[in-house]
Structure formats: C-alpha cells, structure tokens
Amino acid sequence: MATTAHREPVAPAGTPALGAADRLGLYEHMLLMRRVEEKGLSLYKQGKIPGSFYDGRGQEAIGVGATWALAAADVVCSPLIRDLGAHLVRGTDLASIFAHYMGRENELSHGREGNVHFGDRRLGVVGMVSMLPDMMVVACGCALSFRMRGEDRCALTFFGDGATSRGDWHEAMNWAAVDALPVVFVMENNHFAYSTPGSKQFKVDPIERAAGYGIASDSVDGNDPEAVFAAVHRARARGLEGGGPTLIEAVTMRMHGHGAHDSAEYAADLVAEWAERDPLDRYRTLLEADGLDPEPVAAAVEERIAAAVAAALAAPLPDPASAASGVFATGEPEPLGPGRAPWSGYREP
Amino acid sequence: MAVETYLEAITHALAQEMERDERVMLMGEDIGSFGGAFKATYGLSEKFGAARVRDTPIAEAGIVGTAVGAAITGMRPVCEMQFADFVACAFDQIVNVAAKMHYRLGLAVPLTIRLPSGGGFAGGPFHSQNPEAWFMHAPGLKVFAPSTPRDAAGLLCTAIRDPNPVIFMENKSLYRRAKEEVPEVVEEIAPEAKVVREGEDLTVVAYGAMVGAALAAAEASGRSVEVIDLRTLVPLDLRTVMDSVAKTSRLLVVDEANETCAAGAQVAAAVGEHGFELLDAPVRRLATPDVPIPFSPPLEAAVLPGVESITKAIDELADY
Ligand SMILES: Cc1ncc(C[n+]2csc(CCOP(=O)(O)OP(=O)(O)O)c2C)c(N)n1
Ligand SMILES: [Mg+2]
Numbered sequence: 095m096a097t098t099a100h101r102e103p104v105a106p107a108g109t110p111a112l113g114a115a116d117r118l119g120l121y122e123h124m125l126l127m128r129r130v131e132e133k134g135l136s137l138y139k140q141g142k143i144p145g146s147f148y149d150g151r152g153q154e155a156i157g158v159g160a161t162w163a164l165a166a167a168d169v170v171c172s173p174l175i176r177d178l179g180a181h182l183v184r185g186t187d188l189a190s191i192f193a194h195y196m197g198r199e200n201e202l203s204h205g206r207e208g209n210v211h212f213g214d215r216r217l218g219v220v221g222m223v224s225m226l227p228d229m230m231v232v233a234c235g236c237a238l239s240f241r242m243r244g245e246d247r248c249a250l251t252f253f254g255d256g257a258t259s260r261g262d263w264h265e266a267m268n269w270a271a272v273d274a275l276p277v278v279f280v281m282e283n284n285h286f287a288y289s290t291p292g293s294k295q296f297k298v299d300p301i302e303r304a305a306g307y308g309i310a311s312d313s314v315d316g317n318d319p320e321a322v323f324a325a326v327h328r329a330r331a332r333g334l335e336g337g338g339p340t341l342i343e344a345v346t347m348r349m350h351g352h353g354a355h356d357s358a359e360y361a362a363d364l365v366a367e368w369a370e371r372d373p374l375d376r377y378r379t380l381l382e383a384d385g386l387d388p389e390p391v392a393a394a395v396e397e398r399i400a401a402a403v404a405a406a407l408a409a410p411l412p413d414p415a416s417a418a419s420g421v422f423a424t425g426e427p428e429p430l431g432p433g434r435a436p437w438s439g440y441r442e443p
Numbered sequence: 444m445a446v447e448t449y450l451e452a453i454t455h456a457l458a459q460e461m462e463r464d465e466r467v468m469l470m471g472e473d474i475g476s477f478g479g480a481f482k483a484t485y486g487l488s489e490k491f492g493a494a495r496v497r498d499t500p501i502a503e504a505g506i507v508g509t510a511v512g513a514a515i516t517g518m519r520p521v522c523e524m525q526f527a528d529f530v531a532c533a534f535d536q537i538v539n540v541a542a543k544m545h546y547r548l549g550l551a552v553p554l555t556i557r558l559p560s561g562g563g564f565a566g567g568p569f570h571s572q573n574p575e576a577w578f579m580h581a582p583g584l585k586v587f588a589p590s591t592p593r594d595a596a597g598l599l600c601t602a603i604r605d606p607n608p609v610i611f612m613e614n615k616s617l618y619r620r621a622k623e624e625v626p627e628v629v630e631e632i633a634p635e636a637k638v639v640r641e642g643e644d645l646t647v648v649a650y651g652a653m654v655g656a657a658l659a660a661a662e663a664s665g666r667s668v669e670v671i672d673l674r675t676l677v678p679l680d681l682r683t684v685m686d687s688v689a690k691t692s693r694l695l696v697v698d699e700a701n702e703t704c705a706a707g708a709q710v711a712a713a714v715g716e717h718g719f720e721l722l723d724a725p726v727r728r729l730a731t732p733d734v735p736i737p738f739s740p741p742l743e744a745a746v747l748p749g750v751e752s753i754t755k756a757i758d759e760l761a762d763y
Binding site: 169171203204206207211212213215220221223224225228229230231232233234235236237238239240242243249261262265266268269272420421422423424425426427428429430 | 468494495499500502504505508509510511512513514515516517518520535536539540543545546547548549550551552553582583585606607
C-alpha cells in the first residue's frame with residue numbers, strides 16, 4: 095500500500111517556442127528510450143544481458159526534455175538509471191549501447207561497465223557512478239571550469255528524490271550557490287527510492303530546501319517533456335547570466351519496479367495510477383490533437399533498434415587479455431566533446 | 444639554487460606550475476590569502492588571484508568531486524586536504540569517482556590531492572594519520588610520498604603534469620625540518636625509488652619521515668646499512684629494492700603508518716615472493732602498531748617508529 099502523497103506540479107511559464115520538428119523529435123527520443131529499454135529487458139530475460147537491468151519506464155520525458163534544452167558545448171554529468179534518453183538526445187550510438195548492455199566489446203565501455211553506466215565522452219556526456227548523488231559535485235566542477243574560463247556553457251546533472259539524503263547533495267547545493275555556478279540540478283521525484291517512500295526519506299521536501307541554500311527552484315510535471323524542457327531552458331539561461339544554479343523538480347513515477355528484479359508491490363496503487371499518465375501516450379495524443387503525425391517517427395525507431403541489436407549481437411566479447419589495461423591514462427587527456435544540440439532554437443535559422 | 448624547506452619547496456613547485464600552465468588551479472580550505480593551515484599556498488592567491496587559488500567550503504567530498512569535474516573539463520586542479528585525516532570524508536569521490544574514471548569511461552582525471560600527514564606533534568587520533576595505504580589499494584590512483592625538499596618539488600611537478608589522480612603525501616614533520624638546495628627551475632622526477640645511503644650488511648626501506656629516521660639509525664648502528672627511499676608507493680619500484688637485497692641479503696621495512704596492509708607490507712610480500720632465495724634472514728618490519736595515534740606525547744612516542752627502535756631492529760636483523 096503506497097502511503098506517499100504526491101504533489102501536483104506547478105505549470106511552467108515562459109516556455110520557449112518548440113516547432114513541429116522539435117516536438118516530433120522529443121517524441122522520437124522518448125519512444126526510442128522506451129523501445130531500447132523494452133528490448134533490453136527482453137534481452138536480459140533471455141540471458142543475453144548479464145547482471146541486472148534497470149530502466150526509466152515512465153520517466154522518459156525527463157532525460158529527453160532536459161537534454162533537449164542543452165547547447166552542444168554543455169555537459170551532462172551525469173544521466174542516471176532513469177535517463178537513457180539523455181544519452182540518446184546527445185547522439186550516443188545505439189548499437190554501442192546494446193553491446194555495452196550485453197558486456198560485449200563496444201566503444202563506450204569496452205565491457206568494463208554495464209547497465210546505464212556509460213557516457214560518451216565525445217558527446218559531452220560523463221558516465222555515472224553508482225554512488226548517489228556523487229556526480230552532482232562533479233557537475234559543479236565542470237561548471238566551475240566553464241565559469242573560470244568565461245565560457246558560455248553549463249553542466250546538467252540528474253538525481254532522484256532519495257539521493258537528496260546524502261551529504262554530497264548538500265555539498266553540491268551549498269557550493270554551487272556560494273560560487274554561483276552555472277549548473278542545473280534535475281531532481282526526478284518519482285516518490286520512491288527503491289522501496290522507500292519520501293515520507294521515510296526526508297522531513298522537508300527537497301524542493302523546499304532550495305530556498306534555504308539561496309538557489310532558485312522550479313517544480314514541473316516530469317511526465318511532460320515540454321515542461322521539463324522549458325524548466326531546464328530557464329535554468330540554463332539563469333546559470334549563464336550569473337544567476338547560479340537551479341534545482342528543478344520533475345514530478346513523476348516509475349511505471350514498474352526499481353529494476354528488473356523488483357515487482358514493486360510496495361507501490362502497486364501508485365504504479366497503477368501513474369500508468370494512466372504514461373508520458374508517451376499523453377504526448378502522442380497531444381501531438382495528434384495538434385495535427386502532427388508521429389507514425390513515421392515510430393516506424394523509424396523500430397528499424398533503428400532492430401539494426402542496432404543485430405550489430406550488437408554480432409559484436410565479439412571483450413578480449414580477456416584486455417581486462418587489466420587502461421587503469422591509468424597516458425599522454426594528454428582527451429577532452430569532452432560537443433554533443434548533439436537538437437533544439438531548433440540553437441540552430442541557425 | 445637556494446636552500447629551501449620542504450614546505451618552501453612545495454610552494455615553489457606550486458607557483459612554478461601555475462606560472463607554466465594556466466590550467467593549474469588550487470582548491471582547499473583556507474588556502475587563499477591565509478595561505479593554508481601550514482602556509483603551503485602562502486602568497487599564491489596574491490600572485491595568481493583568488494579564482495585560481497580557491498578558498499572552498501568545508502566540504503572534502505565537494506573539493507575532490509568538484510576538482511574531478513574541473514579536471515575532466517580541461518583544468519589541472521591541485522586540492523589540499525587541511526590534514527590528511529580529513530581525506531576520509533572525500534574517500535568515495537577519490538576511489539569511486541576519480542580512480543575508476545579512466546578504466547570505466549576512458550576519461551582521464553589529471554588531479555593532485557595534497558595530504559599533510561603524519562604524527563609526532565601531539566595531534567591525536569585525527570591529525571596524525573598516514574592514510575597512504577588506503578589509496579594504494581584503489582586501482583587508478585598514484586601515490587607519492589617524498590622525503591626531501593628537492594623530491595617534494597620535483598614529484599609535485601610530476602604529479603601535476605600526470606594525467607591521473609595522484610595522492611601526494613606531505614609528511615608534516617618534514618615541512619620545516621627538512622632543508623636542502625632546490626634548483627630554481629624544478630624538473631619532474633621519475634617515480635622511482637632512490638638509494639640514499641649505500642651499504643653492504645642490510646637494506647632499510649622507508650619513505651616519508653621514516654627516511655630521515657632510518658638514515659640516523661643507520662649512522663647510529665655503525666654498520667654498513669643501505670637505505671632506500673621509496674619516494675613513490677604507486678608505482679612501487681621493487682626493482683631498486685630487489686637489487687639492494689641481492690647485495691645485502693637482509694631487509695628491514697619501516698612504515699610510520701599502521702602496520703596491517705601498510706606500504707611496507709607490500710614491499711615485504713614482494714620480496715618474500717620474488718626474493719626468497721636472496722635472503723639470509725626473515726624480512727623484518729617495523730611500523731606503528733594497529734592503534735589510533737594517541738595524543739599524549741609519551742603514548743605517541745611509544746607507538747611511532749623512531750631512530751631508537753629502527754637502530755634496535757637494524758642490530759637484531761644484522762645479528763640474525
Ligand atoms: C550512496 C548509495 N547508496 C545506495 C545505493 C543503492 N541504490 C541504488 S538506486 C537506489 C534508490 C535511489 O532512489 P532515488 O534517488 O529516488 O532514485 P530512483 O531510483 O527513484 O530514480 C539505491 C538505494 C546507491 N546507488 N548509492
Ligand atoms: Mg526516486
């Protein structure tokens with residue numbers, strides 16, 4: 095029996111214009127995430143993906159909408175287990191993602207990592223560590239060097255409601271405020287941390303703590319990609335103008351368990367309730383009502399996934415002789431590269 | 444060349460590297476115009492500005508994590524822990540975030556973390572530790588532990604120019620006591636051990652503050668003792684140790700750190716495994732027993748190795 099009361103998000107204001115191509119693009123990437131993860135789950139159940147499997151079913155609008163608002167030079171540090179969409183928006187190669195999931199040779203992790211633990215450096219994405227929310231602090235450091243060099247770039251980081259209980263959350267919030275860092279904190283409030291509801295995690299809602307740190311906050315419907323996009327867009331602009339960090343709360347809910355192993359009985363009611371708010375169904379209905387046809391996009395997604403899975407299954411397993419290589423870097427470090435910045439607002443007209 | 448203390452040599456190397464490479468930045472508590480708890484950064488804020496010599500909140504995980512972020516976006520951060528003991532608060536960011544990043548993601552983390560370490564000042568259990576072995580056990584970290592001003596300056600340059608996270612141990616007892624001529628232009632030093640006293644009868648391996656104590660003990664023993672300063676613990680230069688043991692056939696390993704799994708344990712294990720046939724006596728170890736460092740001077744002196752206990756161990760080993 096779920097006991098957490100969830101708050102209704104506040105509707106955002108000042109949404110930048112999203113053209114038809116943007117809206118179809120948002121839908122395409124949300125669907126791509128949904129379908130990659132469905133395929134992943136089925137490969138996991140077939141034993142083709144070792145270890146464990148986690149996904150972001152029901153939370154696609156957050157990773158996709160947030161990353162859509164980033165410019166190419168911005169850095170995502172880091173997408174977490176609910177944020178495959180962020181990798182997809184930045185342009186991460188699909189076949190590499192599947193090969194990575196399967197522990198096969200791939201250019202993202204060379205078999206040294208699994209799950210959503212990867213990041214394509216060349217696309218300005220830093221892979222997560224399991225320890226939550228360590229990467230928030232690292233994102234602050236990215237923002238710090240942008241600031242020191244006078245670059246118009248921001249860093250964006252994701253974390254869940256549960257991660258707000260750890261000390262690194264406080265260190266990041268406090269430091270980012272003190273140094274007015276251009277960092278965007280995206281909190282995915284899905285009401286649970288594994289089986290633990292918010293009521294056992296904190297006394298004061300994390301979004302309310304933002305004021306105590308002296309930083310701006312924004313609570314949005316996490317199942318609406320345009321609302322998430324708009325919030326990140328505003329936060330990014332604030333950060334680049336010297337207004338410091340923003341804590342964004344994207345209110346959402348998982349549509350199933352914490353991972354493939356979890357039946358989520360502790361949250362059965364809430365899961366059922368939020369299934370009605372499936373961000374993909376909702377967005378598709380909205381686009382269709384606005385006269386857009388998502389069907390061609392959907393067909394293309396299926397083709398891409400089939401090709402990527404086939405390529406990944408054909409990839410060799412990593413060479414066991416390589417297991418101990420690459421512990422140390424040699425030579426001049428390779429920098430983080432630019433990601434894809436798909437929003438039409440960043441493109442030359 | 445001018446005579447500098449260990450501390451001055453560190454300030455010298457930091458200034459040189461900041462001059463030479465504008466990506467180099469310093470982060471730590473009270474390191475700005477105050478110059479740090481030990482004054483290692485004194486004057487650098489005036490010279491290079493508060494943006495590059497950053498006073499941070501009291502947030503060790505934040506210091507290291509933020510430095511990782513700066514490092515992967517093109518900076519060369521050098522962090523100071525106010526005392527080595529506080530690095531425990533940053534442990535996760537060091538071993539899980541920084542150390543594994545290149546192996547997992549192919550992302551290099553050029554980061555130096557300076558740790559003022561060691562006992563002998565009635566600092567008590569929280570201002571006296573030698574935590575280097577914690578980091579030797581985490582793949583992906585280099586660990587340097589110089590014992591002289593010249594080596595401190597040179598190895599600090601090596602650390603700052605290295606594309607990996609380097610834990611840089613600075614034994615506090617050396618800060619003002621160790622003095623020698625340091626070249627005007629500090630050059631990188633290769634991470635290798637150094638024979639600092641030649642001898643035939645037995646080999647003493649030490650690093651940090653124990654090098655000076657071992658040299659004094661060698662002198663006091665009146666024997667032909669070879670003393671090796673490891674200088675870096677990762678990488679660990681076992682070749683130099685093995686060559687010496689091949690000559691002397693007797694090995695004493697001294698750590699100021701707690702005994703179990705200390706750097707010296709790794710040296711002893713390696714010589715036991717690969718140098719058994721070279722030995723005429725069991726490898727002897729001397730380290731701080733497995734207790735927190737007590738505050739009261741007679742208690743502290745009872746646990747830390749020193750000239751007297753090293754001399755005694757040399758005599759016993761030589762007479763074995
Ligand atoms: C520091 C830390 N402790 C424990 C875990 C194990 N763990 C993985 S996910 C998770 C729940 C996280 O909840 P939340 O932050 O709300 O994110 P969500 O999974 O709901 O997206 C836990 C406890 C972890 N990853 N990091
Ligand atoms: Mg959660």
